[in-house]
Amino acid sequence: MARSYRDITDAELAVMQVLWDRGEASIRQICDVLYPNGGPSHYATVQKLLERLEAKGFVHRDRSLQVHLFRATIGRDDLIGLRLRSLAEQLCGGSLTPLLTHLVKTKALSPQERAELRALIEQSEDAPRRRGSRKQT
Amino acid sequence: MARSYRDITDAELAVMQVLWDRGEASIRQICDVLYPNGGPSHYATVQKLLERLEAKGFVHRDRSLQVHLFRATIGRDDLIGLRLRSLAEQLCGGSLTPLLTHLVKTKALSPQERAELRALIEQSEDAPRRRGSRKQT
DNA sequence: CTGCCTCCAGACAACTTGTCTTAGAGCAAC
DNA sequence: GTTGCTCTAAGACAAGTTGTCTGGAGGCAG
Numbered sequence: 001m002a003r004s005y006r007d008i009t010d011a012e013l014a015v016m017q018v019l020w021d022r023g024e025a026s027i028r029q030i031c032d033v034l035y036p037n038g039g040p041s042h043y044a045t046v047q048k049l050l051e052r053l054e055a056k057g058f059v060h061r062d063r064s065l066q067v068h069l070f071r072a073t074i075g076r077d078d079l080i081g082l083r084l085r086s087l088a089e090q091l092c093g094g095s096l097t098p099l100l101t102h103l104v105k106t107k108a109l110s111p112q113e114r115a116e117l118r119a120l121i122e123q124s125e126d127a128p129r130r131r132g133s134r135k136q137t
Numbered sequence: 138m139a140r141s142y143r144d145i146t147d148a149e150l151a152v153m154q155v156l157w158d159r160g161e162a163s164i165r166q167i168c169d170v171l172y173p174n175g176g177p178s179h180y181a182t183v184q185k186l187l188e189r190l191e192a193k194g195f196v197h198r199d200r201s202l203q204v205h206l207f208r209a210t211i212g213r214d215d216l217i218g219l220r221l222r223s224l225a226e227q228l229c230g231g232s233l234t235p236l237l238t239h240l241v242k243t244k245a246l247s248p249q250e251r252a253e254l255r256a257l258i259e260q261s262e263d264a265p266r267r268r269g270s271r272k273q274t
Numbered sequence: 275c276t277g278c279c280t281c282c283a284g285a286c287a288a289c290t291t292g293t294c295t296t297a298g299a300g301c302a303a304c
Numbered sequence: 305g306t307t308g309c310t311c312t313a314a315g316a317c318a319a320g321t322t323g324t325c326t327g328g329a330g331g332c333a334g
Contacts, residue, residue, distance in 0.1 A: 011292060013227060027311085041294050047312080048293080066300070067311065080228050080239050087220050090150060091213060097250060100240045102217050104257040107233050114258055120241040121251055148323060164280085177279095178325050184281080185324080203331075204280065 006056045007086075008079065015049050016058065016079075019072040026067050143193045144223075145216065152186050153195065153216075156209040163204045 008016060018030045027047050035042040050070055053059040058079075062069040074082075084099060092098040109117065145153060155167045164184050172179040187207055190196040199206040211219075221236060229235040246254065 009291065010227075043311095044295080045293055048315095051313090052291090076228060077235075077239060080224070080236065081243060083224050083228070084236065084240065087217070087224070090147075091217050091220070096240055096244050098214075099217065099221065100237070100244065100250075101253070101257060102214060103221065103233055103237045103240065104254060104261065106218060107237065109258070109261050113234060113237075114262060116238070117241065117258055118255075120238060121246070121254055124241065124246050125251060146322065180280095181326080182324055186322095188282090189322090 007083075008053070008056070008058060009049075011045075012049050012053050012058075015046060015053065016072055016076075019059065019070060020076050024062075024069050024071045026069055028067070030070070144220075145190070145193070145195060146186075148182075149186050149190050149195075152183060152190065153209055153213075156196065156207060157213050161199075161206050161208045163206055165204070167207070 014034055015030055018033050019025060022029065027043060027050060030050075031038060031043050031046045034046060050059060050061070054061050054070075058072065058074050060071045060073050062071065084096065088094055088096045088099055104117075151171055152167055155170050156162060159166065164180060164187060167187075168175060168180050168183045171183060187196060187198070191198050191207075195209065195211050197208045197210050199208065221233065225231055225233045225236055241254075
């Protein structure tokens with residue numbers, strides 16, 4: 001009954017953040033970022049986290065070099081989407097609309113944010129059949 | 138390092154859903170909804186889930202009757218808010234804005250939804266300080 | 275009294291999560 | 305070639321979570 005898409009853990013997320021920053025990195029590089037002057041055990045920890053991320057499909061491992069290189073197969077924004085969808089699944093019967101209205105109602109919008117939002121809405125109005133790239137609910 | 142607000146589990150969520158539906162319920166009533174013709178072990182399961190929900194503060198237990206009555210201390214919408222905030226914390230540096238724009242960009246809005254959204258934005262424009270209950274980022 | 279229903283306390287296995295240990299391979303410099 | 309470094313690989317480990325279940329004690333109705 002675990003969440004269907006095998007979620008990313010906190011420690012794993014830290015690794016993902018590095019990958020999102022650098023685009024591609026070796027274990028050593030990630031380790032240096034996450035645990036400056038960390039010992040070999042930290043190295044192994046990062047290694048395990050990457051192994052699990054690869055198993056979950058969130059990371060691609062390039063084995064062509066001696067030193068494997070890792071790359072995120074999912075963007076931060078994609079992960080946000082997954083989480084939002086999973087949240088909607090659990091609490092809103094799958095519909096994203098309640099999340100949207102909740103945010104607009106709860107969050108105090110700055111004038112700039114209001115303007116941006118309006119622009120986005122206009123945009124989706126102009127091209128209502130444009131949504132080929134992403135699924136919608 | 139567990140999520141700060143002690144999240145609600147899947148099985149616990151099922152119990153919450155019943156409470157949100159009925160407003161107030163005994164273990165037996167919840168049990169009948171969740172496990173029709175379930176045995177005494179299911180009863181104990183629900184009991185334990187309620188105990189944990191009470192410990193986490195999501196449920197109030199009225200002990201004044203012989204048969205305790207349970208009531209959710211948090212609405213579905215509040216939980217949505219908590220989850221959204223936690224999501225923003227993890228992936229957006231605490232800002233809810235990326236979630237908002239993600240939703241507007243991703244989700245294909247029906248004309249009606251667009252109208253509602255616009256109305257909500259107008260509203261927040263009229264009363265920018267009306268939402269004082271929670272901090273916003 | 276008997277039976278039924280409730281509450282309470284805690285056991286339990288399965289799984290997750292973050293960390294760490296150990297072993298072995300490949301390569302570079304001495 | 306041997307030494308030493310870095311890398312991969314495999315898995316052990318404790319702690320915590322989660323969902324389920326067992327057993328006992330008390331109260332009340334028939």
